[in-house]
Amino acid sequence: MKAVCLLSGGLDSCVTAAMAKKEGYELYALTVNYGQRNRREISSAKRVAAALGAREHKVIDADLRVFGQSALTDDIEVPEEAAPGIPPTYVPARNTIFLSFALAYAEAVDADAIFIGVNAVDYSGYPDCRPEFIRAFQRVAILGTKRGVDGNPIRIKTPVIDMSKEQIVARGAELGAPLEHTWSCYREGETACGRCASCRLRHRGFEKAGVTDPLPYES
Amino acid sequence: MKAVCLLSGGLDSCVTAAMAKKEGYELYALTVNYGQRNRREISSAKRVAAALGAREHKVIDADLRVFGQSALTDDIEVPEEAAPGIPPTYVPARNTIFLSFALAYAEAVDADAIFIGVNAVDYSGYPDCRPEFIRAFQRVAILGTKRGVDGNPIRIKTPVIDMSKEQIVARGAELGAPLEHTWSCYREGETACGRCASCRLRHRGFEKAGVTDPLPYES
Numbered sequence: 001m002k003a004v005c006l007l008s009g010g011l012d013s014c015v016t017a018a019m020a021k022k023e024g025y026e027l028y029a030l031t032v033n034y035g036q037r038n039r040r041e042i043s044s045a046k047r048v049a050a051a052l053g054a055r056e057h058k059v060i061d062a063d064l065r066v067f068g069q070s071a072l073t074d075d076i077e078v079p080e081e082a083a084p085g086i087p088p089t090y091v092p093a094r095n096t097i098f099l100s101f102a103l104a105y106a107e108a109v110d111a112d113a114i115f116i117g118v119n120a121v122d123y124s125g126y127p128d129c130r131p132e133f134i135r136a137f138q139r140v141a142i143l144g145t146k147r148g149v150d151g152n153p154i155r156i157k158t159p160v161i162d163m164s165k166e167q168i169v170a171r172g173a174e175l176g177a178p179l180e181h182t183w184s185c186y187r188e189g190e191t192a193c194g195r196c197a198s199c200r201l202r203h204r205g206f207e208k209a210g211v212t213d214p215l216p217y218e219s
Numbered sequence: 220m221k222a223v224c225l226l227s228g229g230l231d232s233c234v235t236a237a238m239a240k241k242e243g244y245e246l247y248a249l250t251v252n253y254g255q256r257n258r259r260e261i262s263s264a265k266r267v268a269a270a271l272g273a274r275e276h277k278v279i280d281a282d283l284r285v286f287g288q289s290a291l292t293d294d295i296e297v298p299e300e301a302a303p304g305i306p307p308t309y310v311p312a313r314n315t316i317f318l319s320f321a322l323a324y325a326e327a328v329d330a331d332a333i334f335i336g337v338n339a340v341d342y343s344g345y346p347d348c349r350p351e352f353i354r355a356f357q358r359v360a361i362l363g364t365k366r367g368v369d370g371n372p373i374r375i376k377t378p379v380i381d382m383s384k385e386q387i388v389a390r391g392a393e394l395g396a397p398l399e400h401t402w403s404c405y406r407e408g409e410t411a412c413g414r415c416a417s418c419r420l421r422h423r424g425f426e427k428a429g430v431t432d433p434l435p436y437e438s
Contacts, residue, residue, distance in 0.1 A: 062281040062320075067327040092326035093319055096363050100312055100319040101281075107311035108286040128363040136362045139355035144315050144347040 002111040003157075004028045004102045005054070009044030011182045011202060012117035012160050015168050017052055018177035019159045020115045029057040030105050032098050034091070035065040044183040051178035056109075060101055064091060095128035099137050099156065106154045107145050113155045114141075119168070120161050134158050165205030173211045180214035191216045221330040222376075223247045223321045224273070228263030230401045230421060231336035231379050234387050236271055237396035238378045239334045248276040249324050251317050253310070254284040263402040270397035275328075279320055283310060314347035318356050318375065325373045326364050332374045333360075338387070339380050353377050384424030392430045399433035410435045 003025035005017040021027055029049035033042055042059060049057035095118060102114040118129040127133060138156045142148040160168050172179050184202040185192035192199050194217040206213040222244035224236040240246055248268035252261055261278060268276035314337060321333040337348040346352060357375045361367040379387050391398050403421040404411035411418050413436040425432040 058285050060281065060285050062279065064323060066277050066279050067324045091323075093323035093364060096322055096359055097316075097319040100316040103315055104283060104310075104312035105286045127365060127368045130362065133359070133362040136355065136358035140315055140352070140359055143349065143352040143355045145312060146346060149346045 002026045002028060002109060003113040003115050004030055004106045004111045005115045006098050006102055006117065007031050007045040007048055008117070009041035009048065009183050011172070011179065011184055012119050012168055014048045014179065014182045015172035015177050016115050016117035016160050017048065018172060018175040021052055022175055025113065027052055027054040028105060028109055028111060029054040030102055031057070031059045032101055033059055033061045034094070035063040038186065038188050040183050040188050044181055047181035048178055051181055058105060062097065067092060096137070103141055103145065103154065107147060111154060113157050115157045115159070117160055118158050119163065121164050131161060134161070165201055166208035169205045169209040169211050173209065191218050194218050220244045221247060221328060222332040222334050223249055223325045223330045224334045225317050225321055225336065226250050226264040226267055227336070228260035228267065228402050230391070230398065230403055231338050231387055233267045233398065233401045234391035234396050235334050235336035235379050236267065237391060237394040240271055241394055244332065246271055246273040247324060247328050247330060248273040249321055250276070250278045251320055252278055252280045253313070254282040257405065257407050259402050259407050263400055266400035267397055270400055277324060281316065286311060312347070315356070322360055322364060322373065326366060330373060332376050334376045336379055337377050338382065340383050350380060353380070384420055385427035388424045388428040388430050392428065410437045413437050
């Protein structure tokens with residue numbers, strides 16, 4: 001069994017890939033370099049893929065800055081507090097693009113599944129993290145590919161979609177996922193800032209799970 | 220009204236964009252440079268966008284050769300005759316990727332529609348040219364975007380999906396679409412080869428429509 005695993009360099013995709021490995025899949029890791037400001041995400045993804053023993057790790061470049069419109073790719077201020085609604089860090093159609101690339105890769109290597117670490121609990125502001133979005137994309141995967149036409153569709157798997165950050169950390173620790181190589185901070189540096197919405201979320205997750213975060217933080 | 224129009228450099232997308240313009244849309248043209256062997260497609264798309272008076276034309280690079288697997292991006296022999304089933308020129312998940320980029324662009328410029336020149340009649344071998352695939356992607360566009368959540372989804376429009384090549388040529392001629400800038404040949408050169416499956420299809424379309432093909436052909 002082969003699985004394409006989307007790796008962002010973050011915690012959720014790392015634990016998701018570790019779960020795929022645990023299920024017996026051979027991992028074909030995929031990272032999309034979409035022009036994110038944080039280059040550290042790519043190097044983290046590489047380390048995670050290597051630590052998980054992925055068969056391959058492809059990094060595909062698709063510079064979404066061409067289209068503009070997000071704090072993660074433009075110079076909009078990154079929020080320190082999560083607010084209700086769709087956050088300014090939303091990148092238009094990001095997960096649709098990620099899943100499309102994963103689908104192409106899965107067809108090319110004849111993979112049975114695609115694993116994506118979307119999470120509807122802590123980031124419910126992103127429309128493309130919801131189960132109904134994933135179900136819609138599953139239809140696209142069935143109807144838009146050779147394998148789907150042949151009656152053996154590629155399955156989209158989202159094992160952490162309903163988990164809290166605490167549960168994700170606990171599951172990752174249990175599986176020995178390489179959490180030390182992940183990076184969650186919106187900013188770049190030797191140490192995580194500890195203050196942005198993403199750092200806070202991560203920090204609370206480790207704390208509640210009773211796991212020590214292996215990442216160095218500012219002060 | 221704004222529309223993102225995918226332009227491949229070919230006939231179908233040119234006529235599709237001309238139909239969008241006729242409907243009153245302001246055109247935001249988009250071409251994906253996916254590492255196709257035929258660089259002429261990109262320059263043709265640029266000329267078509269300019270001739271149609273597009274407000275913008277974005278070319279996004281996403282080298283799908285990273286994943287391998289197609290006569291249009293690899294060095295597999297291009298067929299001279301169409302055969303039943305999924306042809307070797309099929310690029311994994313190509314239209315899914317194209318539509319994903321179009322969706323990101325549409326969100327960024329707040330476009331009301333995406334026009335794509337898929338055709339289910341002459342190329343029924345491609346799974347991602349079928350109406351059921353387009354309907355599945357429409358659900359993704361509704362559920363995976365901010366605009367969809369707000370109840371004002373981006374519409375996926377495929378005005379030539381059920382048209383024969385003859386009808387597409389006739390409609391293009393009627394609208395004054397810049398057919399002289401389009402390129403259909405699988406190969407690259409000063410003149411079209413006239414022999415590949417794509418040239419033959421185009422040629423028959425012009426012939427049946429009683430329109431003179433403005434492209435130069437070999438002998």
